[in-house]
Amino acid sequence: MTLPDPGGGISARGVRRSFGPVHAVQGIDLDAPPGQVTALVGPNGAGKTTALLVLATLLTPDAGEVRVAGFDPVTQADQVRARMGWSPDVFGLYDTLTCQEYLEVMAAAYRLPIGVRTARAEQLLALARLPYPDAPVHTLSRGQKQRLGLARALVHDPAVLLLDEPASGLDPRSRVELRDLLRRLASEGRAVLVSSHILSDLEEVADRVVFVDHGRTVGQHEVGELPTARSARTYRLRAVDPAALQRALERVGVGWVAAGHAGIDVQVLGGEAAAARLLGELVAAEVAVTAFAPVGGSLEAAYLDLVEGQK
């Protein structure tokens, strides 16, 4: 077991961790190279948070080899901490501090020189779109707190960023901004590892995806090379004349699952080739199709495939 790319980013091989009888992580391999956003995807209880805690120098793994920014989180925790930012899925803030004070305290905790702390805090508040530096933390909304937590993880300008469910509690606009921010952070050469359930967001931001289930890595893919879905996939169809579309579908023998204002959803078996064939048949039947698209992204399809496959 050799660790590729010891110079930066994250690499983990064969990480295992149990809590008593509970085997939270039983074999996770993952690579998050610098300059890329890597998504960590898996169902609840798959071991994502535990894996991130190991990477974040908080838990010792029972077995396995880990490098974060080129250092071992167990034996070289301080070197890792100097280069790694972590934002957990659930965290507390010091309610009575103001946003500015909070970030300044964290800057001090990361041993930033005293002269730059105020400026760094102001910079991060602007980045996190928190316009009131003197607002006490307890007055912030859930989304604002989430953004303050992200700003905290960036205090020391880390080369590696570990984000556990950063999009939870964010409104749509903030999610789009988070996406842009993550892309920007990666383009600056950072390794960004994000765990999330909001797959549509991840698909647009992630370069790579690591699937985990039951504490194991079950697949690592470039997002562009996701395996095509083996199981049925839902496509949403619309036509100028919905009744004609329904008739045509019945004729070719494709049952529809749901019909509504948004369109008609059909289950397509046999991957993209089958979908293309169906579209061809509908066009040949002179149905004026205006929309023919899979519901959910390819990431979601691959994820559902994975979850189905485990059943």
Next chain:
Amino acid sequence: MSGVLTVARLEFKLRIRAGRWRWLVGAWFVVLAVVTWLVRTAASQPNIVGESVERERTLGAVMFGVVVLVVLALALLVAPALAAQSVNGDRERGTLATLQVTRLRAGEIALGKLLASWGTALVFLAVTLPLALWCYQEGGLSVGRIAGVYLVTALLLGVVCSISLGLSAVLARSTTSGVLAYLTVFALAAGTAIAFGLVTASTQQTVSGSSRVCADATHCTETSYETTISRPDRTWWLLAPNPFVVLADSAPAGPVHGERLPNGQLVEVPADVDVLGSLSRELHRIRATPQRVEDQYGTAFAVPDGVTGGPVWPLGLGIDLALAAGALWLTTVRLRTPTHRLPRGQRVA
């Protein structure tokens, strides 16, 4: 060191903003001022402290002795509350892990938390200084005695804060550690005295003595008998860690007054008026080993008049400081990451 100050400043700021400190500290001062005034009024009564001249010379010392014991008693009730939820409370609120992933070392977090809670306790202590000055004004007190008593009280509060902090690091639930911190204070303040009393009573020694009855100068009959005596000189160490014992025994010399010996010589002896001094002399006496004393009425095992053992407080303060150091070390160990173990039922973050 800067990491310690970062944590201490953060914790101190959070404490100040969390509660109604001004009211609490104000009420604290008012209660103690009333106590001081009552002690002064009581001690000024003619039948309490000797003659009027002596009363004037020692009134301040009498007041001070009672007031510092009350201050210590109340401070022992405040101190556990300041530290007993420090670590597990942060865990419950989810703020500990975000501090642990920074470059702060475990020892810095532990020491910073100790300094913050101890510092808060010292604010309560500092507020009572004007009352000590009042006692000083009344006479019979040296600045050294005041300084010594405050120094030891400050150390004892640090000990209680450190033990409470250690409990908060070891136990998962902040309510459990809170209760245990108070029980620990109770064990130190009352448990040691109870243990001393019970152990001394159950380890009595049988000794022989004799009594002599004389009909005249030449005809005496001596009868021997056996009796049991208690040996506090073997069990005094049980009492040593008691904070009140440490405080009273470590107080620098108290007021003295002149006393004329039977041979006409004038000596200065401790004025038996202040509670700290009396307690301290009593402690020295229980350390003394009983000896066989013989007089015209026979022989007996007893501590001869004027014989005393050494001071009790060095051992007591030593035990207390060792407990505090151990608790701080334990806190550091429990804060160290990456960690192998988790407190039962606890998530890291």
